[in-house]
Amino acid sequence: MPGIDIKDRQRRCVLPFEALPAEVRLLRRAAVTQLSQWGVPTADDVTQLLVTELATNVIKHVGEGSPATLILEWKRERLRVEMHDKGSSLPSVRTVDCDAECGRGLHMVAAMAVDWGTVVTALGKAVWCEIELGSDAVCLRTERAVDALEGYRERGGSVLHGRCEAALEESAVELIADLLHWTSARGLDPDDVLDRAQMHYEAESEAA
Known part of the structure; x- marks a missing residue:
C-alpha cells in the first residue's frame, strides 16, 4: 500500500488500497504511522476509528475488493480524513436501530468529527470528515x-x-x-x- 506524501504548508498523504477486510488493519497502521511522522500522534485513536468506519462502509456498500483511496490532510489545528471510492450513491444518515449491526457508520463519523460531508467526484464519490487536534497537538x-x-x-x-x-x-x-x-x-x-x-x-x- 504505497503512500504519496505531498509536501506543502498543508500536509497531505494519499493511501490507495483495495476494499478488503485484511486491508483495513494495514490502512489504520499506515494512518497512525503518518500522524506520528507529522508529529500529531494525539489523534491516533479517533483517526483509527474513522478510518475503520469509512473503509468498512466502502466494503459494505461499494463492494469487497473495489479500489478506494484514503487521504489525510493536516491543516494545523484540524485533521481531514477523506475516503474516495467509485460508488455513485451518496450516503446519508438514517435513523439507527439500536439493535441493528449495520447503519451506524455515519452516525459514529458524525459523532467523532467536528464537521463532515459527502461530495461527488470525477470517479465516484468521497466521504470526508475533520477532527480537532487541539493547540497542544499543533506545535x-x-x-x-x-x-x-x-x-x-x-x-x-x-x-x-x-x-x-x-x-x-x-x-x-x-x-x-x-x-x-x-x-x-x-x-x-x-x-x-x-x-x-x-x-x-x-x-x-x-x-x-
Whole structure:
C-alpha cells in the first residue's frame, strides 16, 4: 500500500488500497504511522476509528475488493480524513436501530468529527470528515522539525530513504551531527549549543 506524501504548508498523504477486510488493519497502521511522522500522534485513536468506519462502509456498500483511496490532510489545528471510492450513491444518515449491526457508520463519523460531508467526484464519490487536534497537538517547533527532517532525508544518501520511523530517526541523528559540525566550523562550542538547546526544550516542556 504505497503512500504519496505531498509536501506543502498543508500536509497531505494519499493511501490507495483495495476494499478488503485484511486491508483495513494495514490502512489504520499506515494512518497512525503518518500522524506520528507529522508529529500529531494525539489523534491516533479517533483517526483509527474513522478510518475503520469509512473503509468498512466502502466494503459494505461499494463492494469487497473495489479500489478506494484514503487521504489525510493536516491543516494545523484540524485533521481531514477523506475516503474516495467509485460508488455513485451518496450516503446519508438514517435513523439507527439500536439493535441493528449495520447503519451506524455515519452516525459514529458524525459523532467523532467536528464537521463532515459527502461530495461527488470525477470517479465516484468521497466521504470526508475533520477532527480537532487541539493547540497542544499543533506545535510550531514540531512542524518545523518535520519539515527539516523530510527535506533533509530527500537530500540524504540511500540510508535515509524510506518512510519508516527508523529512517526519520536516522535523519534526525545525521541532521544534529551536521549542525554540530556547522557550529564547530564557526568557532562555537558544540557542547554549549546542545546545553542551550536542552534548556529551551525543558523550559518549553514545563510550560506546556
